[in-house]
Amino acid sequence: MGASGVRLTETAARPTVVVARRTTWSEFPSLWGLMLDEVYGAVRPADGDLAERGGPRWQNVMLYKDDVPNVEVGVLASGPYVERENVISSWLPSGTAAATTLRGPYAGLDAAHRVVRAWCAAHGRDLAGPRWEIYGHWRADPDELETEIYYLLK
Numbered sequence: 001m002g003a004s005g006v007r008l009t010e011t012a013a014r015p016t017v018v019v020a021r022r023t024t025w026s027e028f029p030s031l032w033g034l035m036l037d038e039v040y041g042a043v044r045p046a047d048g049d050l051a052e053r054g055g056p057r058w059q060n061v062m063l064y065k066d067d068v069p070n071v072e073v074g075v076l077a078s079g080p081y082v083e084r085e086n087v088i089s090s091w092l093p094s095g096t097a098a099a100t101t102l103r104g105p106y107a108g109l110d111a112a113h114r115v116v117r118a119w120c121a122a123h124g125r126d127l128a129g130p131r132w133e134i135y136g137h138w139r140a141d142p143d144e145l146e147t148e149i150y151y152l153l154k
Contacts, residue, residue, distance in 0.1 A: 011150060017042070019088075032071075109147065134148040136148075
């Protein structure tokens with residue numbers, strides 16, 4: 001379990017449906033679940049809850065735009081979305097990124113981020129600032145969870 005090694009990849013901009021907030025690192029752990037609930041409250045009625053009908057299921061995303069942090073919490077978009085209230089359309093960044101895959105419990109996320117940052121430092125790769133996580137579909141067994149972690153490079 002843990003991070004699977006770091007790779008360089010070219011990322012394409014990917015559409016998302018999110019709630020965006022400026023917060024603090026100490027405040028963020030208590031906010032992200034509320035932000036995600038707000039997104040799901042908006043997208044589930046719009047798609048007729050496709051997951052319950054065997055259609056595509058949403059994949060959660062968290063975009064950390066900077067170190068303030070300005071964050072976007074939501075889902076990858078599977079099609080057009082009509083914005084409402086705090087739930088908006090956005091995009092994950094495009095460009096060269098250092099990435100890893102965390103296989104296992106979310107408790108390993110901090111260590112996986114450290115692995116990517118250490119790899120970048122060791123290979124002389126400068127971080128651009130934005131970084132994001134794309135969560136695989138939920139699994140009851142934490143050992144089966146997969147989370148993709150990306151750091152945009154300069």
